[in-house]
Amino acid sequence: MAPNGGRPTRSGNRPDRVIDSLEQEMLEEVVALDAEEARQHPKKRQKKTSSIRKPLANPDSTEGRFPKALEEGWESPVRDTAIRPSPEASAPQSPLQQRVVNFQTPSGTLSSSITNATGGGYIQSPANPNPIDSETMTNSPAIQPSDFPLQSTLNSNQSMTPAPPAKLRVRWTDIMEQVLLAALRVIVLRGKSSFDCFKRAHWVEAAGKVKEVYEGPADLDWKRAKSKFEDKYRPLWRKWKDHCASLSGWTENEEGLPQNSKEVMDYYFAAFPEYKEFRHSLPVGYKYLVEILGDRGEFAAVEETSEEEIIISSGEEIREEEEARQSMEQPISRSICMNRSVRSPTQSTSRSGSVSSSRSISVAANTGQKRTKEKNSSAAQNLRSQLVAKAARRKKDREKKSDKLLRRVNEFGSASAKLAAEVVAGYESASKGPIEKAIELFDSKYANGYSEDDVFKVYDFLQREEKAAAFSVMAEVRQAGWLRYELRKLENNGN
DNA sequence: AGGAGTGCGTACTCACGGCT
DNA sequence: AGCCGTGAGTACGCACTCCT
Numbered sequence: 215m216a217p218n219g220g221r222p223t224r225s226g227n228r229p230d231r232v233i234d235s236l237e238q239e240m241l242e243e244v245v246a247l248d249a250e251e252a253r254q255h256p257k258k259r260q261k262k263t264s265s266i267r268k269p270l271a272n273p274d275s276t277e278g279r280f281p282k283a284l285e286e287g288w289e290s291p292v293r294d295t296a297i298r299p300s301p302e303a304s305a306p307q308s309p310l311q312q313r314v315v316n317f318q319t320p321s322g323t324l325s326s327s328i329t330n331a332t333g334g335g336y337i338q339s340p341a342n343p344n345p346i347d348s349e350t351m352t353n354s355p356a357i358q359p360s361d362f363p364l365q366s367t368l369n370s371n372q373s374m375t376p377a378p379p380a381k382l383r384v385r386w387t388d389i390m391e392q393v394l395l396a397a398l399r400v401i402v403l404r405g406k407s408s409f410d411c412f413k414r415a416h417w418v419e420a421a422g423k424v425k426e427v428y429e430g431p432a433d434l435d436w437k438r439a440k441s442k443f444e445d446k447y448r449p450l451w452r453k454w455k456d457h458c459a460s461l462s463g464w465t466e467n468e469e470g471l472p473q474n475s476k477e478v479m480d481y482y483f484a485a486f487p488e489y490k491e492f493r494h495s496l497p498v499g500y501k502y503l504v505e506i507l508g509d510r511g512e513f514a515a516v517e518e519t520s521e522e523e524i525i526i527s528s529g530e531e532i533r534e535e536e537e538a539r540q541s542m543e544q545p546i547s548r549s550i551c552m553n554r555s556v557r558s559p560t561q562s563t564s565r566s567g568s569v570s571s572s573r574s575i576s577v578a579a580n581t582g583q584k585r586t587k588e589k590n591s592s593a594a595q596n597l598r599s600q601l602v603a604k605a606a607r608r609k610k611d612r613e614k615k616s617d618k619l620l621r622r623v624n625e626f627g628s629a630s631a632k633l634a635a636e637v638v639a640g641y642e643s644a645s646k647g648p649i650e651k652a653i654e655l656f657d658s659k660y661a662n663g664y665s666e667d668d669v670f671k672v673y674d675f676l677q678r679e680e681k682a683a684a685f686s687v688m689a690e691v692r693q694a695g696w697l698r699y700e701l702r703k704l705e706n707n708g709n
Numbered sequence: 710a711g712g713a714g715t716g717c718g719t720a721c722t723c724a725c726g727g728c729t
Numbered sequence: 730a731g732c733c734g735t736g737a738g739t740a741c742g743c744a745c746t747c748c749t
Contacts, residue, residue: 384732384733386731386732412721437733437734438732438733440721441732441733441734442731442732444721444722444723445731445732445733446731448722448723710749711748711749712747712748712749713746713747713748713749714745714746714747714748715744715745715746715747716743716744716745716746717742717743717744717745718741718742718743718744719740719741719742719743720739720740720741720742721738721739721740721741722737722738722739722740723736723737723738723739724735724736724737724738725734725735725736725737726733726734726735727732727733727734727735728731728732728733728734729730729731729732729733
């Protein structure tokens with residue numbers, strides 16, 4: 215608990231320490247929550263006791279970073295789905311803060327918003343995006359009611375029902391985004407999410423963490439946290455993956471940033487200006503996104519491969535019948551592994567079809583021996599048609615989505631091939647010695663005007679490197695005359 | 710009784726557009 | 730450009746009914 219009623223301890227932390235503390239705190243909470251869940255729902259507990267829980271780098275690192283009351287006031291994210299006053303609302307307040315907090319509004323938003331405002335929130339400037347530090351908090355002049363026009367408006371209208379305030383916008387700062395990513399990363403590490411899929415409770419939890427470093431008047435609810443991630447970081451990561459996927463033969467620097475020669479990179483980023491941000495730096499939040507969104511290519515590859523196999527097999531009548539039957543009878547068939555949802559194209563928004571299909575598969579796997587061959591054949595036919603339809607639909611989607619990318623990759627391919635040819639030609643040219651270059655030059659421009667003997671004589675003296683170099687670099691208008699001069703010298707010397 | 714199939718509600722992703 | 734809301738499509742869990 216901050217002794218002066220503000221949030222100096224929290225606000226005064228450096229960003230990296232805040233993140234460390236956040237992760238430490240959340241991981242500790244994981245242990246407590248898991249234990250609590252185990253007590254309350256022993257049957258519903260998933261087998262996550264062995265889920266990834268990163269060892270804490272420095273167990274003592276949170277000492278004194280967050281106010282104790284803040285940790286204690288941290289509610290379980292699952293239960294925390296409603297808009298609630300910010301954590302500091304429960305902390306001892308200044309008289310002004312208490313007056314504001316006690317002013318009840320139907321939505322509850324107004325009071326919490328003003329509480330935040332009174333606590334010094336939203337005084338960030340673009341030049342100083344980080345949360346206000348403890349020194350500023352504690353040493354700032356006392357906040358006067360007149361500093362907040364909204365406050366005086368409230369005081370004069372307490373008997374009236376205030377109009378619902380316009381929803382204030384959240385102004386995201388770097389530290390807020392970092393905390394958001396760190397919170398999501400912790401959620402992923404403790405195995406609460408499937409792939410990159412977060413449930414509402416996860417967003418509530420993450421938003422709660424962001425609130426702890428948020429110093430603004432707006433209500434930072436889970437939807438806004440989600441929007442931030444979905445609108446900014448998910449597309450960013452998708453873009454990064456697209457970028458990486460189109461690189462071949464590139465190397466990585468020590469940071470993991472794809473690198474190539476300057477010429478190749480110039481060409482590439484000219485062809486793909488949308489990836490320019492990745493030329494000199496990794497995506498923002500890379501270290502978090504790697505673990506939050508990760509590389510889903512493996513999953514995609516498995517899925518795609520399986521479906522392609524199904525498509526191929528669908529063209530072979532005998533094999534496909536056998537494979538479909540096997541998929542019905544083998545518990546661990548690739549059909550089951552392929553996709554959780556094998557959906558008939560005729561089915562609409564209801565997922566009953568997908569469920570029944572997958573259930574049919576799994577259940578049939580258990581009871582396959584009881585079925586008649588006729589039933590198997592029919593079911594297999596059904597399954598096969600579903601798989602083929604599903605695969606065809608996905609293939610079409612893939613083609614549509616990748617069409618643009620492929621075009622540009624092809625464009626880049628031809629451009630890079632051209633560049634490569636030029637570079638090779640230039641390199642070969644540069645790697646030739648002056649003798650070779652001089653002889654080539656002589657052959658191409660002057661040899662026709664000489665007898666064969668004279669040509670050989672020229673070859674002879676161009677074997678001397680300094681002569682060859684001189685011939686190559688001298689002005690073109692003098693080259694013919696210089697050749698004749700040298701031949702005369704040779705003849706004179708020979709005589 | 711237990712498997713198979715269905716309906717419904719919830720949650721999530723993605724795309725889009727309006728607003729600031 | 731960033732923030733935010735919304736709707737379509739989709740995935741999933743669960744309860745229910747039907748059938749063997």
